Amino acid sequence: MRKTVKKNIKRYKFFFILLVVSFALMVYDFKLGMDSFRLTGVNMLEMLSILPPVFILLGLLDVWVDKALMIKLTGKGSGIKGAVIAFLLGSLAAGPLYAAFPIAGVMLKKESKFSNVIIFIGAWSTTKVPMLMFEASSMGLKFMLLRFLLNLPVIVLIALITEKALSEDEKQVIYENAEKMN
Amino acid sequence: MTFTLTFYAVTASLLAISFFRDREKTKAALLKSWRSFENILPQFLSVLMLIGIMLTLLSPETISLLLGKDSGWYGVASASVIGSVTLIPGFIAFPLASALHKSGAGYTQIAAFISTLMMVGVITIPMEIKFFGRKNAVLRNSLAFIFAVTDAVIIGAVLE
Known part of the structure; x- marks a missing residue:
């Protein structure tokens, strides 16, 4: 029991530090501190509104899509098709980039090809469909399309470069870590 | 908003299908969802607090001042750095970008800001690691970061 408490204090250490910083900000300037808490609250509500489906999908993905299927769809030897599937999975998502990491973790655990997981992360970060629509309405269609077209090769390039830059051993460590975490 | 609702509807349907096909598996899936969430919760909370603090110190007014009219290369550099270290949700970032544009910021600065904001996450790096x-x-x-800045320069050259 005491051990879990200790472990949790360690896990939430950074959060507590930030909490102290926020209170310090409030002492320094009450309005500024309150603003910071209010923003945290607004963001938390926003996050909580989008995270339940993200994590439920993650659970369903883990239980229903077994390793063999994931390898067939996005694993080594899935070629262009695998890259396209990873791209679409990321683009059709919702939520901030950091919500993509746990799902990427499940993909790694099911032995998706490394570069495809990075493509998934890239698509999640830049080519999410609702964000594109929002971008077009606020910055104009031309701006959005230009950025979208430039980012397509960028997503692939980043995936190819990271895939090449990491040794097989380093990738192995990442896959083993994903196995342990899930 | 419509998209979020659609996302919920799709997830709910899949969950229902899963439940009718195999209750035990569905239970395992939901348990798994909860565990993954709890696993990453400390980082989530820290990120949210950090955004709150940073957005307070870097108000939209401050950002406009840094990236505004005639900020030039200095503006592109600050846009890229601000985009990299902040985590502003899209529903705030795009109206902000549009306001910046109307107040005279160039396409290059705005594109640098938006692209780094989306692709580079300094605050979330502990989670990524x-x-x-x-x-x-x-x-x-x-x-x-490098590609985002390159993108921005190309976008600026084409649109301006």
């Missing part, structure tokens, strides 16, 4: 290891996380973010 947790899943991908230090080397890959740092490499992916550095590459994203």
